[in-house]
Amino acid sequence: MEVKINSDQQQKIARYAKALGHPVRVYVLQLLGKQSCCYSGDLSDELPIAKSTLSQHLKELKDAGLIQGEIEAPRIKYCVNKENWAEAQELFKNFLKID
Amino acid sequence: MEVKINSDQQQKIARYAKALGHPVRVYVLQLLGKQSCCYSGDLSDELPIAKSTLSQHLKELKDAGLIQGEIEAPRIKYCVNKENWAEAQELFKNFLKID
DNA sequence: CAAATCGTTCGTATTTCAGCGAACAATAAA
């Protein structure tokens, strides 16, 4: 099957990959994979970056569709977006030819 | 097992992900996965970007370690770097929890 | 030897990224 230039699949892979293109965002996702959810404030306490910077990273992951936040005022609980996570799994599995 | 901040694994995933963060680079890798190797000039003919831009993209993939180029003067034959490709497969498989 | 071909590098312009501190807004707590 022919590989198409600038296909939807390529754009999606690139979009998800861009979101993973920073170790802090990879860490956040690994943490969520391990403990199912977390709070921004807790992350802020652990990570050696300003909370505004963390906020920007979380926004990037949200914009990519990989996480979602649920308000538990005054805090926000973040968790993985299962649907898009499954899509990313499938895309990278096919792209990287895993198994 | 505890998730470590800024681990080697996170940095590697982020590095490979950054290389995949553009649809043209994803296309190139898909093409190489399908036909094993290709020439820069051929890519340049197919893709709607300047050849200097393509050269930059190929350099980025080389710098990330995903492809390598073999000189067949005056052309260059590009192919996937199998060793690093296998590493990327393993990293993303574990990270995305594929199977 | 000159011309052609191929691919890289440079410089430029623009956009995006990643960091920060300060200010802001929403909510809870006192």
Added chain:
DNA sequence: TTTATTGTTCGCTGAAATACGAACGATTTG
């Protein structure tokens, strides 16, 4: 009502990314 807590947004800075055309260098071709 005031204060505290939480997280976002803004503006800034500097670096990186993405695009290009022009110029360059290495090799092949005529």
